[in-house]
Amino acid sequence: MSWTDYSTAPVPGTVICPKDQVQGVRALTVDTDKGQFPLLVVATDQGIRAYVNACPHQYLPLNYRGDQMLSADGTKLLCTAHGARFDIHTGHVVEGADCGLDSVPVRIDGTMLVVDG
DSSP states (O other): OOGGGSTTOOOTTOEEEEGGGOSSEEEEEEEETTEEEEEEEEEETTEEEEEESOOTTTOOOTTTTOSOOBOTTSSEEEOTTTOOEEETTTOOEEESSSSOOOBOOEEEETTEEEEOO
16 A cells, blocks of 8 residues: 555645654644544654554554654664554564555655655
């Protein structure tokens, strides 16, 4: 599934949040014309990454049972519902799920983080 397959997917150019609010891992809800879109933004040593905040195992948000979504070594995103692990840079599954997270392209536009085309 691609992030654009979600019924509430934001259009390119949608403002997500000020870039300085992205530190560590942050779960956000992006309001679109079609409803609310669950987004997970992650500050990494390779820049900011964004994923649909839905574990592919049960489509629950990664922070369903708490906000501790980053592994102790800072290299994996964790599903708090059932413990699946995903590579922080790619969203690829490392353990506990059938497939990886759906990546959402983002860019920094001035001081804001926005959905890229």
